[in-house]
Amino acid sequence: xxxxxxxxxxxxxxxxxxxxxxxxxxxxxxxxxxxxxxxxxxxxxxxxxxxxxxxxxxxxxxxxxxxxxxxxxxxxxxxxxxxxxxxxxxxxxxxxxxxxxxxxxxxxxxxxxxxxxxxxxxxxxxxxxxxxxxxxxxxxxxxxxxxxxxxxxxxxxxxxxxxxxxxxxxxxxxxxxxxxxxxxxxxxxxxxxxxxxxxxxxxxxxxxxxxxxxxxxxxxxxxxxxxxxxxxxxxxxxxxxxxxxxxxxxxxxxxxxxxxxx
Numbered sequence: 001x002x003x004x005x006x007x008x009x010x011x012x013x014x015x016x017x018x019x020x021x022x023x024x025x026x027x028x029x030x031x032x033x034x035x036x037x038x039x040x041x042x043x044x045x046x047x048x049x050x051x052x053x054x055x056x057x058x059x060x061x062x063x064x065x066x067x068x069x070x071x072x073x074x075x076x077x078x079x080x081x082x083x084x085x086x087x088x089x090x091x092x093x094x095x096x097x098x099x100x101x102x103x104x105x106x107x108x109x110x111x112x113x114x115x116x117x118x119x120x121x122x123x124x125x126x127x128x129x130x131x132x133x134x135x136x137x138x139x140x141x142x143x144x145x146x147x148x149x150x151x152x153x154x155x156x157x158x159x160x161x162x163x164x165x166x167x168x169x170x171x172x173x174x175x176x177x178x179x180x181x182x183x184x185x186x187x188x189x190x191x192x193x194x195x196x197x198x199x200x201x202x203x204x205x206x207x208x209x210x211x212x213x214x215x216x217x218x219x220x221x222x223x224x225x226x227x228x229x230x231x232x233x234x235x236x237x238x239x240x241x242x243x244x245x246x247x248x249x250x251x252x253x254x255x256x257x258x259x260x261x262x
Contacts, residue, residue: 109247176191
């Protein structure tokens with residue numbers, strides 16, 4: 001994602017400039033030009049392991065990394081008044097709580113998925129959940145590459161929460177994360193979430209509403225990670241001009257009405 005963000009940032013011209021590029025301490029690419037590491041021409045920006053030295057109030061920090069590092073990046077960005085775009089998932093409850101507190105101190109966008117298509121899919125899923133009666137049972141299926149660390153994906157959980165919010169349910173109580181063994185009949189109002197891992201799948205998400213004699217399937221397929229990087233860069237450009245606060249991709253797209261996720 002870091003390489004993609006650097007590479008695609010060139011397409012925005014003077015509206016967006018790479019001001020810094022950060023890697024983990026000890027990484028072999030430290031000191032190299034970020035543009036060359038990303039597969040393009042030089043940018044005049046060297047890879048560093050010191051976010052604080054590169055972080056200024058006029059900057060927006062984009063972080064897609066491990067949860068512990070992400071929280072530390074948020075502390076630095078908030079402390080220096082920089083904007084923040086966070087695409088890291090699999091935060092535990094304490095990390096998520098701290099992230100949101102830090103994000104609210106500056107101008108921030110946090111999203112489980114920065115794809116424009118997934119943002120729209122979430123809206124459509126919430127609308128479908130409201131229009132369909134409870135006899136249409138909701139299941140979420142996600143497929144990712146075999147190297148993905150967390151399961152189910154943050155996007156799958158967000159889609160499940162959108163269904164629950166639209167139907168006035170508590171997702172944590174309604175959710176069933178996969179099934180195994182003699183489980184008996186499906187619970188009323190259950191929301192199933194299933195994770196599949198295979199090959200190099202970038203990310204497929206399907207929400208299935210199964211009724212009696214019919215079903216609806218709503219699917220988004222990411223054909224490359226570019227959709228995530230492009231959405232994150234769009235969020236960075238948007239949030240740079242906002243007042244301090246925690247925002248979502250719904251805000252970036254200017255979607256009105258209550259959020260489908262509580």
